[in-house]
Amino acid sequence: MHVTALGERAPRGAGVAGHTTQRIPPMRVSGGVRVTSAVRTWTDLAPHLGLDELVIAGDRLLGIPTPLATIDELLAEVSEHSARRGHRLLARAVELVREGSRSPRESRARLALVRGGLPEPELNATIALRRRIVHGDLVYREQRVLIEYEGDQHRTDARQWAHDLERYNDLAEAGWLTIRASKTMTDAEVVARAARALTSRGWKR
Incomplete structure (x- = not known):
């Protein structure tokens, strides 16, 4: 599980990948737990996945029957991601992402x-x-x-x-x-x- 702390030491523990950030990313509540938005999670995956995996994940965000984001939201997040790790890979991936995938x-x-x-x-x-x-x-x-x-x-x-x-x-x-x-x-x-x-x-x- 990836856990991010705001302005604090990155969490540690068995089965936990800790991170830290200086600003609160887009969040939502799921099962009583604050989690990053689908689009933010996609950009956070960039340092950990290859190009095809990022495209597949991006396709899911725009996929049917229940899209989780729009292409404009992906493009905006990639633009804001320019100073972070994985930006070049994200920029390549977003060009290959398409709407309409089911799997x-x-x-x-x-x-x-x-x-x-x-x-x-x-x-x-x-x-x-x-x-x-x-x-x-x-x-x-x-x-x-x-x-x-x-x-x-x-x-x-x-x-x-x-x-x-x-x-x-x-x-x-x-x-x-x-x-x-x-x-x-x-x-x-x-x-x-x-x-x-x-x-x-x-x-x-």
Whole structure:
């Protein structure tokens, strides 16, 4: 647990990472305990995380269905963070943060796809089908290519399984090519499959 003291000696103890500050950061109360705001916590993570981890955390702040911050709030906090450790990394991360992510896997895949030379996909975008509107995890609308991440509940829940089958059949009828990904697939596999799918639909590097 990271504990910050105001103008005092940094707290010490088993399982405690102590810090000290000379000014009170943005706070909120959770369970009767004062904690730093979501945006401030994100900037405080900069000295401890790598670039991708910061982007994934930033995506969560702007993510759906319950965003915890806005991009303007992130930009403002990064600007105020200019004299502190990790500012350069934060400045890089905020440029890569996007709205609309639902999971770390989606954020990580998006970064991998772009670094692999592929276009940046839409996150959790709506797709209008003949009978209904659905949402896709990572969407290449022009080529009608969709990447979907599926957890175990898609396999073990009979109702979810039936819903998925109907949804994928509707997508296929509308000309969409769906790549179904799981937690066992590496980012490299997702990128390779996406590249082949996009190429088959006329995309050129």
